Amino acid sequence: MSDGLRAADSTPAPGLARPAPPGADRLDRPLQHGRPVRAGRARVLRAFAGQRLGLAGLALIALFTLCCFVGPLVYHTDQVHANIQLTNLPPGPGRPLGTDSNGYDILGRLLVGGQSTLEIGFAVALLATALGMVWGAISGLAGGLADAVMMRVVDIALAIPAIFLLIFLSSVLRPTTGLLILVLSLLSWLGPARLVRGETLSLRTREFVEAVTVMGGRRLRVVARHLIPNAFGVIVVSATFQVADAIILLATLSFLGFGLPPPAATWGGMLSQGTTYLLDGYWWEVYPAGFAIMLTVIAFNLVADALAASLDARQRAG
Amino acid sequence: MAGFILRRIGQAVIVVVGVTLVTFLLEHLIPGSLAHAILGTRASPGAIAAFNRSNGLDHPLVEQYAAFLGRLAAGNLGYSYRLNQSVDSLVLHQLPNDVLLVGAALALALLIAVPLGIAQAVHRNRAIDHVATSATFALYSMPSYWLAILLIAGLSIGLHAFPAEAPQAATVGGLLASPRGLVLPVLTLTLVNVALFSRYMRAAAIATLAEDYVRVARAKGLPARLVLSRHVLRNSLISVTTLVGLSFPAVLTSGLIVEYVYNVPGVGLTYYTAAVNADYPVELGITVLVGVVTVLGNLFADLAYAALDPRIRYE
Numbered sequence: 319m320s321d322g323l324r325a326a327d328s329t330p331a332p333g334l335a336r337p338a339p340p341g342a343d344r345l346d347r348p349l350q351h352g353r354p355v356r357a358g359r360a361r362v363l364r365a366f367a368g369q370r371l372g373l374a375g376l377a378l379i380a381l382f383t384l385c386c387f388v389g390p391l392v393y394h395t396d397q398v399h400a401n402i403q404l405t406n407l408p409p410g411p412g413r414p415l416g417t418d419s420n421g422y423d424i425l426g427r428l429l430v431g432g433q434s435t436l437e438i439g440f441a442v443a444l445l446a447t448a449l450g451m452v453w454g455a456i457s458g459l460a461g462g463l464a465d466a467v468m469m470r471v472v473d474i475a476l477a478i479p480a481i482f483l484l485i486f487l488s489s490v491l492r493p494t495t496g497l498l499i500l501v502l503s504l505l506s507w508l509g510p511a512r513l514v515r516g517e518t519l520s521l522r523t524r525e526f527v528e529a530v531t532v533m534g535g536r537r538l539r540v541v542a543r544h545l546i547p548n549a550f551g552v553i554v555v556s557a558t559f560q561v562a563d564a565i566i567l568l569a570t571l572s573f574l575g576f577g578l579p580p581p582a583a584t585w586g587g588m589l590s591q592g593t594t595y596l597l598d599g600y601w602w603e604v605y606p607a608g609f610a611i612m613l614t615v616i617a618f619n620l621v622a623d624a625l626a627a628s629l630d631a632r633q634r635a636g
Numbered sequence: 637m638a639g640f641i642l643r644r645i646g647q648a649v650i651v652v653v654g655v656t657l658v659t660f661l662l663e664h665l666i667p668g669s670l671a672h673a674i675l676g677t678r679a680s681p682g683a684i685a686a687f688n689r690s691n692g693l694d695h696p697l698v699e700q701y702a703a704f705l706g707r708l709a710a711g712n713l714g715y716s717y718r719l720n721q722s723v724d725s726l727v728l729h730q731l732p733n734d735v736l737l738v739g740a741a742l743a744l745a746l747l748i749a750v751p752l753g754i755a756q757a758v759h760r761n762r763a764i765d766h767v768a769t770s771a772t773f774a775l776y777s778m779p780s781y782w783l784a785i786l787l788i789a790g791l792s793i794g795l796h797a798f799p800a801e802a803p804q805a806a807t808v809g810g811l812l813a814s815p816r817g818l819v820l821p822v823l824t825l826t827l828v829n830v831a832l833f834s835r836y837m838r839a840a841a842i843a844t845l846a847e848d849y850v851r852v853a854r855a856k857g858l859p860a861r862l863v864l865s866r867h868v869l870r871n872s873l874i875s876v877t878t879l880v881g882l883s884f885p886a887v888l889t890s891g892l893i894v895e896y897v898y899n900v901p902g903v904g905l906t907y908y909t910a911a912v913n914a915d916y917p918v919e920l921g922i923t924v925l926v927g928v929v930t931v932l933g934n935l936f937a938d939l940a941y942a943a944l945d946p947r948i949r950y951e
Binding site for chain 2: 479482489574597611
């Protein structure tokens, strides 16, 4: 299938949709609807490019990602073997941010910790969003009893705050990166599911979706070709917030001591360990990790806010 | 209206039953078995069999779940073998401390966030709005323990203004006897909630300001102060009421963290300690309780929304 057709299929531009005549499904959609879709996306990107805070957030994320993944290749440190001769050293030559109570170099540890933080954050956002998207679209489209049951499942899962479940699961199972991604995702898909269901409910009464149904299109086609592409903007915004939320949740879990077990480097774990020395004035063991968490979360929130504003701009213009 | 209330309560009951089912299943997720977890890995098969028999763990799962529901309905949240105390008596002792901490923080947060949000909406895109938006945005992006650490570093270690630990008393009276120790925990929780509420309040007030009835009120010459208090405030409060009900999970989460950082003797800290000590009955009992509180919060939010705004009627 050509790119033009795929774009045509999504037909998001609000207000442009109208019932297509029979046969239009195959013949003339690229001509009729191909441009507005692309124009819509381009408009969102242009609107985003005009938002300084969003761009700053994006730049921060790019910078952090670059530092955390390329940095350790250049700046070699041992983050596995403790060295009791080098404990709690203030910043100095050869150790820009000092060392912690295990003798680990703090800058090196921040970079390595950042890798797992970003990996887990992105993975959770993707997995949770995908799961929530499918669940919400099916629920909204099915309606009736299936919808009621599926949404009660979401209500039930939302009723127990994630941190309580996470602490319980971590106290029972030994956390690994994969397990954390899985568990965090299983706790994070609920928001996207509700969101996509809401979008589906409003979209499914629209003419272009009704047209597909009338023409005998299957539900799967409606979901994959119409609902998800149309709700895509909202989904991307929610996924961006999800990264921020997952990073906070992950850092909280590590801070409480239920994250990845040592010697794994985690920002929350570093902060928790450093806090012990707050009274001793070892500021380098507290502030770098704390600000790393905060700045990363701020960056993702800025991008999400800017994306949401850009989408709004498109909807007003469209 | 009666139909809506009944249907909504029915939904809440279903969700509560679901929460108990999840908790029940979690109990069976414990590797090995509950008996092993409680009696230790070297317990003899005889002791384990006796434990399973006396706790009904040798019955089919469905029967066990029914018994579990029966116990919960009777107000029995389980028994801590480590503390040799029933979970409900443990929780009952500490719940007032949480109500004090969370209640004070919520009340203060509303007192700050509501006027702040309205002020931001009125002076939208001006200096005060930008400053407040940036501040709440930073607070919003901050994990609550990081805020707590910053406050301890600044106000406790730096200025020696307040103790870094909550009063170590078992009762509300004891806590209130040394109020200075409560300042930092309450302040942390308040700021976290201000960040949450004021963002919402600002948006709600901006929406209200654009309503026709506000324009009419202004057009008929009502002083700005009265327009704000009679129309904007009252109508924006409807959405804030909902928000308070819906924010319970977030409030309970930050409550747990604040209790952990400041060592506040409350249910959150007990949950944490139970998790460290693998005291599963306490963890599960508190999980059920937290779930029920959240569901009640949601229920309250929905019912309050319908009651406060006569235009809202669910079919």
